[in-house]
Amino acid sequence: MQESRFFQLLAAYGADLSRWPPAERRAAEALLKSGPHRLRDVWDSERAFDRLLGLENEHVMTASEQRRLEMRVMASFPQRNWNVAAFIPHMPARVSAQQWLTGGALAACLAFGVFMGAMTGGVSPNDEYADMLSLSGAGAGAMFLSVLDEHVVDAE
Amino acid sequence: MRDPDEVLVSRIGQGDKRAATELVRRHLPKMVAVARRMLGDAAEAEDVAQEVFLRVWKHAATWTPGQAKFETWMHRVAMNLCLDRLRRSGRNAGEVSPETPDLKASATRDLEEKQRSARVHEAILELPERQRAALALCYFQEKSNIEAADILEISVEALESLLARARRSLKARLASDRADLLSGLETG
Numbered sequence: 001m002q003e004s005r006f007f008q009l010l011a012a013y014g015a016d017l018s019r020w021p022p023a024e025r026r027a028a029e030a031l032l033k034s035g036p037h038r039l040r041d042v043w044d045s046e047r048a049f050d051r052l053l054g055l056e057n058e059h060v061m062t063a064s065e066q067r068r069l070e071m072r073v074m075a076s077f078p079q080r081n082w083n084v085a086a087f088i089p090h091m092p093a094r095v096s097a098q099q100w101l102t103g104g105a106l107a108a109c110l111a112f113g114v115f116m117g118a119m120t121g122g123v124s125p126n127d128e129y130a131d132m133l134s135l136s137g138a139g140a141g142a143m144f145l146s147v148l149d150e151h152v153v154d155a156e
Numbered sequence: 157m158r159d160p161d162e163v164l165v166s167r168i169g170q171g172d173k174r175a176a177t178e179l180v181r182r183h184l185p186k187m188v189a190v191a192r193r194m195l196g197d198a199a200e201a202e203d204v205a206q207e208v209f210l211r212v213w214k215h216a217a218t219w220t221p222g223q224a225k226f227e228t229w230m231h232r233v234a235m236n237l238c239l240d241r242l243r244r245s246g247r248n249a250g251e252v253s254p255e256t257p258d259l260k261a262s263a264t265r266d267l268e269e270k271q272r273s274a275r276v277h278e279a280i281l282e283l284p285e286r287q288r289a290a291l292a293l294c295y296f297q298e299k300s301n302i303e304a305a306d307i308l309e310i311s312v313e314a315l316e317s318l319l320a321r322a323r324r325s326l327k328a329r330l331a332s333d334r335a336d337l338l339s340g341l342e343t344g
Contacts, residue, residue, distance in 0.1 A: 008320070011319075011324070012315075012323070021301055052330065056280060057273045058296060066185065069206075070181060073205070074180065
């Protein structure tokens with residue numbers, strides 16, 4: 001390795017060889033060992049500067065901070081067609097044709113049942129009226145009035 | 157070498173939210189850290205990280221493995237979002253206000269350490285944004301030079317130039333404090 005390249009890499013990556021391009025690390029180490037003493041002096045100076053940069057502590061998120069942010073991030077995702085299998089354990093990621101047929105048949109039965117119920121089990125207007133009376137208490141009131149009418153008739 | 161995120165990304169592309177949760181858990185701290193170094197603001201860094209993962213969610217289905225690593229792509233998105241924010245807000249290098257250290261720390265040593273750390277942090281935030289980005293990726297995110305160059309979409313030579321200028325600039329900025337900072341290190 002040429003000295004000029006050594007200084008070029010040292011100026012960019014500092015004295016921590018783990019940051020250097022892997023292909024040039026060995027050559028740099030060899031040059032440091034066998035090269036002129038001033039190389040080691042510059043190296044030491046850069047290492048001191050690396051330590052100074054290392055003072056910059058990274059803020060490490062606490063577990064609760066991370067959890068909060070994870071929830072916020074996940075909540076920001078717009079809804080889309082979910083892969084249902086992802087939420088139900090042991091369900092195959094892809095639904096087979098046979099499973100589609102079974103599901104389809106069940107859905108058809110349900111639709112047929114609803115349709116037949118609507119056609120045959122309709123509620124007549126009279127039934128509806130009777131229900132309303134019983135619910136509102138008007139049925140009892142009507143009965144009371146009719147009894148009162150009978151008393152009036154008797155008195156006359 | 158196979159991308160460690162490839163399987164997760166493929167599942168996310170199919171709408172698997174559990175895979176998305178796993179990817180978020182795996183990379184969220186790194187995204188927040190790089191954005192925080194670039195912007196100097198915790199709340200903004202969280203916004204950037206959220207936006208990165210939102211883009212992952214939207215675009216995972218179109219991701220083609222075999223190009224750059226997925227993590228590299230996420231870092232590139234984060235970095236571009238940070239640069240956009242800095243430009244949009246009109247903040248230039250040196251105008252990013254660093255978060256102040258918690259001065260309530262009771263122990264003197266803790267306080268001194270925080271002050272030293274804040275001084276270095278401040279000097280880093282004063283760097284021009286591209287130099288700061290190169291430094292954040294290579295020195296603090298521990299990206300290889302090839303990955304960092306890929307993220308910044310520049311050549312390795314250009315990256316080395318940015319790093320060298322960043323170091324030179326930091327040395328000049330910290331020159332007056334250097335002796336104090338280093339003596340603090342030795343006694344601390």
